[in-house]
Amino acid sequence: MLPTAGPFARRSTLLRRPAQAHGAGMEALAARTRPRLHRRADWLQFARFATVGASGYLVNLAAYTVLVRQAGWHYAVAATLSFLTAASWNYMWNRLWTFRRERGSVAVQGLRFLIVSVSVYAANLAVLTLLVAAGLGAITAQALAIVLVTPGNFLGNKWWSFRRAGTPGGRTARGRLVSAPR
Template sequence: MQPESTAQEFPSPDEGREDTWLASLLWNLMRWPLIGPILRHPLIRDYITPKEIKRFFRFATVGACGMVVDLSILNALVKLAGWPLLYANSVSFSAAVLNNFTWNRLWTFPESRTRPIRTQLPQFALVNIIGLFINNVVLLTVYHLIRGFIPDPWDYNLAKMFAIGVVLFWNFGANRLWTYRGL
């Protein structure tokens, strides 16, 4: 059951826009029985526009690069340096956060460069400290659930990728609403 206002708020994919693929994606997601009601919720729908979808994909792309940084450092610290998983995860996560802040400021939210970095970096860091806590909880929970069923190092890498996926949505939402508010 799709509200009539949704058709007016979200562009039809055949309107000849340059972001047609985004409009088409959004239009189709709105009609899915499980996803549509969530996307149409008043607290969410005002933030879901083709421009925001494009930003989310850029944010996710930057996050994928951050994941490479994160997993590389995590594996080097655990396997080569013999660090405990929790400590290695905290260091690798922090390195990925610095990488992601730089690229999000330059590419995902280029308008943010008009704001002082001394304001944005602490905001971004605070969001990501909460993200680190979530990441560590999810990582350790999933790791302990699958350890023994999946061989090392696949067990903690799979747990880490799951944690990254969970934290992606927290980081995007919190940074979009606070660090990059009004852009």
């Protein structure tokens, strides 16, 4: 019998209804995303993020290519160093340009950016490893892996790393999402 009260009650509810628990999370994500797709300011911010990301993509691939082809490093080690180089580049430009109105503590935003970046890097490395194992060349596989993980990177940074300072979860007191002024 599963407990209905006490410290394990929430856990037992999730164990009994995992599909409903997962569906609620997806519904919350959809509710949070849907209204944002119609805002011009959000699309412009995504365009700035994509521009910074494209430059970071070039920095990443350039460093990766040099390390793999000229230095002869293993693709996973090269991916790690090129990731760190590109993440530093992207943080600087996203803070200065993309999310300039969401300025907060350099240390807090930097740590959050690093956490999002490491999470996205883990996904990138998993995709890269699968693509290389499937027979794609290391450079082509990295180029594709970066593209595939970019949406998660944007959402993580917009909704957490650079969220509007002073608002819990980037929300107003009424629960509306906060975005940069138009």
